[in-house]
Amino acid sequence: MSRIKVGLLGIGVVGGGTWKVLTGNAGEIERRVGRGIEVVAVAARDLDKARRLVGETVRLTEDGMSIVRDPEIDIIVELVGGESVAREWIMEAIAQGKHVVTANKALLAKHGNEIFRAAAEKGVMVAFEAAVAGGIPVIKAIREGLAANRIQWVAGIINGTTNYILSEMRVRGVSFEEALADAQRLGYAEADPTFDVEGVDAAHKLSLLASLAFGIPVQFDKAHIEGISELAREDIAHAERLGYRIKLLGVTRRSAKGIELRVHPTLIPAERLLANVEGAMNAVLVSGDAVGPTLYYGQGAGELPTASAVVADLVDVARLQAADPGHQVPSLAFQPNAMVDIPILSMDDVVSSYYLRLRVEDRPGVLADLARILSDSHISINSMFQEPHGEADADIIFLSHQAREGDVNRALEKIQSLPFVKSRVIRLRMENLL
DSSP states (O other): OOOEEEEEEEOSSSHHHHHHHHHHHHHHHHHHSSOOOEEEEEEEEEEHHHHHHHHHSSSEHHHHHHHHHHHTOEEEEEOSSSSSHHHHHHHHHHHHTTTEEEHHHHHHHHHHHHHHHHHHHHHHEEOOOOGGGGOOHHHIIIIITTTTTEEEEEEEEEOOOHHHHHHHHHOOOOOOHHHHHHHHHSSSSSEEEEEEHHTHHHHHHHHHHHHHHOOOOOOOOEEEOOTTTTTTTTHHHHHTTTTEEEEEEEEEEEEOOOOEEEEEEEEETTSTTTGGGGGTTTEEEEEETTEEEEEEEEEEHHHHHHHHHHHHHHHHHHHHTSOGGGGSSTTSSSSSGGOOOBBBBOGGGGGGEEEEEEEEETTTTTHHHHHHHHHHHHEEEEEEEEEEHHHHHHHEEEESSSSHHHHHHHHHHHHHTTTTTTSSOEEEEOOOOO
């Protein structure tokens, strides 16, 4: 049987790793597929650098579109990132009737509905395991392994940079700025870390997970996004003393009113498995009605872990290349005509427990006034802690029972206006993840 011919668009970190995995494990891959998979053309900016990696037998070009339109190529692997050029290449590949493998979470989060619709109409696959959580096969798990389940919720640590920073802040007691500088020195964080530390990267991934879990369109633009750049080390320390750890968590949950889609720093009980994911590792919890909670853990980025996911997608596509489109596993787990447009829930309607910290004048009546405002806003206090700050002030920490976010917002607005409140009220959400 003839070998499957692949066009590789981009041969940077992940592209180079993909080449190494494909060539290094060629025999094992062929045993799994039943035929060989061969990269026959590569698009690269630096042709000399690419040539040193792939040798003389592979066609190199700066023109990615020429590879996309090459009739001899069966599958296109897009690893250049970004939106404009990658989108053009992927849409043209689909129009040419070629299957696509990509790691481009930003592109799929913003243009996935258009891309997946075009692929379904053309009867080709768009595989994207490497776009979420690197080498962890969580997309395949949701799409196939949990296909018997009605997914209830997904919660994940899906950005290694922020998890490394938060781990360092907790273990070493350093500030966000110090932990970020360390992450940049080690290569975990980019020179411009905004997408990571402000939660945008995690929201890209979460929007794809929500679509897979609930059979809804990709709706990144409706996600609630908060990052960790303003997180204070005292809150990390307070959480630790109270039996919690703070993680940047992506949460999507099915409720009676709609789908929650939110990324934010979150207090998790320290005994939970997710709370003990440290360093640059990723982990995703998926809860189904039949199976209960299942955990997927591993390296969420890096050359070879991400390449592992790219090649796994290539193997899947190669196995099903000649299959009737009706027998292919749908890209988003549900049949294209069975997707439903369930609304994304407003954050005001999300119900959670809360950690609240504020500095006040240390005088009689303060706690009574604060408790009255919270009670009038239908917020029940689970526990309260007070620590002196200097001679005249005190820091107060409230842990609440579950409350509606809109009620919490109104209460905080009233509390912030009180004359004895000396700081901005810090509000963090809490998740039990049972």
